[in-house]
Amino acid sequence: xxxPLMDRVWDAYWDHGNTKLALERVVEVIQEDSKQALxxxxxxxxxxxxxxxxxxxxxxxxxxxxxEAA
Numbered sequence: 001x002x003x004p005l006m007d008r009v010w011d012a013y014w015d016h017g018n019t020k021l022a023l024e025r026v027v028e029v030i031q032e033d034s035k036q037a038l039x040x041x042x043x044x045x046x047x048x049x050x051x052x053x054x055x056x057x058x059x060x061x062x063x064x065x066x067x068e069a070a
Contacts, residue, residue: 005029009029012028012029013026
């Protein structure tokens with residue numbers, strides 16, 4: 001658990017006191033963080049996938065140039 005997440009969990013818990021509602025809020029905070037982490041990971045995966053596709057095109061072009069030069 002990252003320090004910022006731990007701070008948000010701590011704040012969520014103590015904002016509602018030592019109650020069931022406090023624990024429910026902690027769960028919500030962790031779920032929100034997990035959703036954000038998944039979205040961030042998805043964006044990064046899409047970026048890397050696009051980069052790989054671009055590199056593949058460049059490699060194919062370089063291979064074609066090499067064949068033409070031979």
